[in-house]
Amino acid sequence: MSAGPTREKVSWTIEAEVLEGVRRRVPRGQVSAYATEALRRQLERDNLDELIGELVDVHGPLDEAAVAAYVRRWQ
Template sequence: MADDIVRYSIKMPRDVAQAVQARAGKGDPSAYVVAAVRRQLERDNLRELIEAAEDEHGPITEEEMRRKLEQLARAERGTFGTGGE
């Protein structure tokens, strides 16, 4: 596992560094930063996927977005596909 770790030195504003340390508590601030970077990478990848889909199929309409958000909400409630749609 140690072979999979790369050490970086980064600079960040003092207030951000203090907030990271406060959130990490007695834990490892590196783990907090890694989690934040992973979330950003996921968002970047999702944005690229959306852009590629829109290039191929056109932009997503507000109506399509609303329907998908409703489907996600039903899926989270466990009612998607049960006739409660």
């Protein structure tokens, strides 16, 4: 049986209005899990930004018209 992910206790300073918004949305005792998921999503975005940068370096800049068409199609 797996013990699950290793966890580490940290102390961060967060803007009061951000923390208030989280506390309004998240059940008591779930703030850490909520923050973990938010940080995980940010890491995914950062990784995608790096990948896009690498692809642009290899293949050149994105075609803005194609990007706009893609965005319109998925809205």
